[in-house]
Amino acid sequence: MMIIMKTNATPQQVEHVIEHVKAAGLNVHLSQGVEATIIGAIGEAHSIPTELFEGLDGVEMVKRITQPFKLASRQFHPENSIFPLDGFTVGGDEIAIIAGPCSVESRSQIMETAQAVKEAGASALRGGVFKPRTSPYSFQGLGEEGLEYLAEARAQTGLPIVVEIMSQVQVDLMSKYVDVFQIGARNMQNFNLLRVIGETQIPVLLKRGLSATIEELLMSAEYILAGGNKQVMLCERGIRTFETATRNTTDINAIPVLKNLTHLPVILDPSHSTGHVDYVAAVARAAIAAGADGLIVEVHPNPAHAVSDGKQSLKPEKFAEMVKQVGQIAQIMGRRLATIQGEYQPLK
Amino acid sequence: MMIIMKTNATPQQVEHVIEHVKAAGLNVHLSQGVEATIIGAIGEAHSIPTELFEGLDGVEMVKRITQPFKLASRQFHPENSIFPLDGFTVGGDEIAIIAGPCSVESRSQIMETAQAVKEAGASALRGGVFKPRTSPYSFQGLGEEGLEYLAEARAQTGLPIVVEIMSQVQVDLMSKYVDVFQIGARNMQNFNLLRVIGETQIPVLLKRGLSATIEELLMSAEYILAGGNKQVMLCERGIRTFETATRNTTDINAIPVLKNLTHLPVILDPSHSTGHVDYVAAVARAAIAAGADGLIVEVHPNPAHAVSDGKQSLKPEKFAEMVKQVGQIAQIMGRRLATIQGEYQPLK
């Protein structure tokens, strides 16, 4: 249920309504937009009559949220969610470009890649240190060592770092290092992990599961939002279908559908959604033309020798070309590539 | 198998090789590009040694086509296929925009729509007169009456007309009217129909089946090409997946994959691939950004009263807006919207 306050409602009136919501056994989520203050009354709200709040001072209107996702819905939060990420913002006019290797493999590999993607126009650095591998016998990531290399790369380039978290027991360690938690496709419905992440204040990139519906993706975001963490980016990374010509099928429809249903920023991962370098740039351009707020792209200085995902990792030159094309499309869409403000420190 | 002739090969040498190909029991398909003349030797070619042709005068090289589709492959025909369509060309720099109602419903409806889409920048007119309906009790189309209205609309606007053919028994009738045969998703593997269409010289828009792989789409195109009809456009119109938020899932990956595998023009149908007016423009822009050669879009003057597909049919104003956006993306891609040369005759 959402309680829309009058434009001229006083802070005292808002506070008074909040007390009533709490007294009704519901949780309070405040959305203060330019147009209106909306109080989300979330929980077992369907059994509570709207009349309970309609007569209170300062209340314009009380409406039920018809979507199963509440805090994630555009009904509850009509304006785009925009939040800062180390010098630029996500969800507004700026297009975020997160780039880097699938796995952090060594100090030199991540330092080299970080600088290359920075120069090519990336606004954030990705790199996995705990890897969800299908086989228990495959490389599982460098762990904390990798986090240290990433921190060093950030210090050098000013790029915020985006790292996948695989389990709730990793939260404490990773919180010390990362700027954005990535939740991978296989963990999209790891509800225990979602709850724990919801209790942090660290931004999240939540990837859509291989066969998750758009509604399920939003319900998973709802777990994080319900915990109090409002900085959630949604990521389309391709879904599993019968087609085998590409690794996954990019659900480009998901971009306008999500922008319609939710206020959260929407990012596309053309590396996983196609699985092949030859198709990454075309799908990256398509994403921005369809209205996406950013991209996350795998880049590796030497894809042929990557320990994972080499086939879909762009060389820095190809990535630079892609960024240029994407920038032109962004302009048509009335937007611009994010530029990080952090000082660039050349490698000694 | 393809026999690549030397740049300076004489017509007599080409003729001589062709005779040898025929003598070997294979069919001849000639591809005369700017760079080279290639003789396709198609049929049970795998049992015939390449040596049979390698020594002939004027032959540069003999190579097997490794793809299961031969004439449709870029191996056989490295340059884009470009063919004329009533005053503009498909597959080259021009972006074709085919628009119109799902079904021809009446004379006035199609005349009104034709003029509206022409004014908004469409380059061809679509409209169904034989409708493949799931239910035997639904409207099945106006038949020949509809073809007559379409012909009149063409006369008025100069727009070539694209009409779905459902059965081989309709070829004679439809050949008198249509500029492009559309083969619908449900008939993509109606091999008897494909063969008969392959024997005409009328351009074809071949839609991908609901759950056809990209390779199967190309194999169906091969049926038409093998018959001698080279004017085949491929159309991505969304595939069937588990996602129910949209009618189908637009396989945007298919655009760069097809442009890589084949020389045939690739068209996208954002109306069927999304199933909802709110998503058509975003996906149309994405298609062009991904490299598509054109669009086919449902437009209806009064979608709420359309006998079919009203939910996904744009009003003319919305369509005009979409065309404008698509034109801007086309420019970024180094292309331009096709403009028809036909005389525009205002309705009396």
Added chain:
Amino acid sequence: MMIIMKTNATPQQVEHVIEHVKAAGLNVHLSQGVEATIIGAIGEAHSIPTELFEGLDGVEMVKRITQPFKLASRQFHPENSIFPLDGFTVGGDEIAIIAGPCSVESRSQIMETAQAVKEAGASALRGGVFKPRTSPYSFQGLGEEGLEYLAEARAQTGLPIVVEIMSQVQVDLMSKYVDVFQIGARNMQNFNLLRVIGETQIPVLLKRGLSATIEELLMSAEYILAGGNKQVMLCERGIRTFETATRNTTDINAIPVLKNLTHLPVILDPSHSTGHVDYVAAVARAAIAAGADGLIVEVHPNPAHAVSDGKQSLKPEKFAEMVKQVGQIAQIMGRRLATIQGEYQPLK
């Protein structure tokens, strides 16, 4: 709409109601069951009030059919449809076992197979003479020559023959030979073909499309029923999913779902639904345990040399073993294998 007559309604009363239905512009479909006579009033029935028929003499009740498929629904025809097929019946206690090669390849091949499957307990013979092949360069079937061989095999074994029809132009030729028209998965929504088949009185085996929903399968059956041909068997043959361990995914759920929704017999094709001989018998047993009315199975005397589908064709010995197992399951289900009455004539 269905008009349920009183148990003691007279033929004159039935006739009188039928006249009223026709006068209302609807088509009449009569279902005379043991329990009740039901008059189906099919067409644009939603705009006609039930009151129009409720007052007529002999009418017990008038109900709308809520399913989009009308004649195919169990609402309209509560009892199982049972129809004869050369000495046995389909849809009742008998389990039909249709077996034979994918393609008729030669006289000796089909004669040998026919006798082998007859001896192993098959109740009908399958064999393709017009083959829907993905590639235009693959073997396309023997055509009429194949039909003649099949007719000879029937004469020898007494087995009725089931043959795929690919186009409406083949109806006249094939009607002279076949006992059952098979409509293949790729033609399930070839509506022109469905209509023409609906006008014959030859039984039909209608295969589910690769990605057709159960409802769409029933809508396609409705096309045939609406034409007046009531002898339709539905065939689950596996659907296309992301799983690649088998050629298709057998939708075993479809068996109880179809038995619930429709009165038509349901057949399963474990050869196409698994694509591999090692899995055919297990899935055949499962089908009968789930309530299927029969099986259609590919058998070839020499699978390694079959021109098509060798990987999924059982050798006669393996088929005989499968039949034995299936017979045991049938007994548990209160049913028995169909045994054909036709005279068996040993090959001279």
Added chain:
Amino acid sequence: MMIIMKTNATPQQVEHVIEHVKAAGLNVHLSQGVEATIIGAIGEAHSIPTELFEGLDGVEMVKRITQPFKLASRQFHPENSIFPLDGFTVGGDEIAIIAGPCSVESRSQIMETAQAVKEAGASALRGGVFKPRTSPYSFQGLGEEGLEYLAEARAQTGLPIVVEIMSQVQVDLMSKYVDVFQIGARNMQNFNLLRVIGETQIPVLLKRGLSATIEELLMSAEYILAGGNKQVMLCERGIRTFETATRNTTDINAIPVLKNLTHLPVILDPSHSTGHVDYVAAVARAAIAAGADGLIVEVHPNPAHAVSDGKQSLKPEKFAEMVKQVGQIAQIMGRRLATIQGEYQPLK
């Protein structure tokens, strides 16, 4: 790599080979079958030559395991894995029937259900206490309170209990109560959880992910086996496809495919794989006919009031009927329903 020992190899020879395997940096997994002792040498084995072990005393043969899953493969362990579960065995002649409510809702609900399913012939009791719910606002389970009720139900009925674990942090608590850990579809690739479970010696029921391939399911089992826990049951519970007539599509093919690829027992969950009570019995029978080793079925004394999955939960009477039918099919398959040996103590 697997080192197959001679039939008469001595324990000392086996020990000697094991030392060599360890010295090569590989992990040792011993499989002592009736026919042969096989030493699995697992890890980065592809770079180690087989010659290293071929000359050792007692070694019959050294072979590489070609499947990506090693310990789970039938190559490595040719005989069925059979392991005890509180008085009966899984994977041998006995068919396990695990039944109970989706969620433990109250003491009386679980006690009543436990007795009902015991009387109807169940061999184990299921019941969730931590529930993976799509919405953060849905009932999330009773937690430890639920475990206590389950333990009490076990004490009363002798039925071992099967309970879903959602996170590695629950292992210690749950180990005190449960007989079998269930890993749900959404956690099939929660690799951290799989690793931790692999370090326990508690049997596991591993459910296939919604869109996991059969190979991925086996790779997830491999995570558990590699940790040393050999008691893994695989569970087919339906996959996500385009079909919406049922909640999921039961992949019945997976039964014979899995029985072919792996030695691990295979269980089917017809409640989730169909999503509707009307279809559960048919698919349960099909599973056993196809060769499954057991079933896991949702049963609720009052489905209409179940807090979750009421639509697919059988009433005890319907369940009893299903068990009877399944028992008959089991007999045809040369098997029998498991009967638990535990003392039955009527509720005071």
